[in-house]
Amino acid sequence: xxxxxxxxxIIVEFPxxxxxxxxxxxxxxxxxxxxLIREAVHQYLGRIERQKLARELAEGYRAxxxxxxxxxxxFAHVDADNL
Numbered sequence: 001x002x003x004x005x006x007x008x009x010i011i012v013e014f015p016x017x018x019x020x021x022x023x024x025x026x027x028x029x030x031x032x033x034x035x036l037i038r039e040a041v042h043q044y045l046g047r048i049e050r051q052k053l054a055r056e057l058a059e060g061y062r063a064x065x066x067x068x069x070x071x072x073x074x075f076a077h078v079d080a081d082n083l
Contacts, residue, residue, distance in 0.1 A: 012037070 014022065026036045061068075 022033060022036060026033045029036065031039075
């Protein structure tokens, strides 16, 4: 990704302790500091997106709870007939 037309350089300020941890982790993982930070941001954004989807699904289930309950009650006899 480095050097490609789609890449953008950014400047990020880190507290000293976080910078040291980041540098150490990059060395231990044999990746560049930039690569480590890119991957961390990628994973973080993915987690945020999954959390957002989970909230939206939960809201949808809550919004349809009354309808789901009504449908369940209307078709309860179907389950009883199969027993």
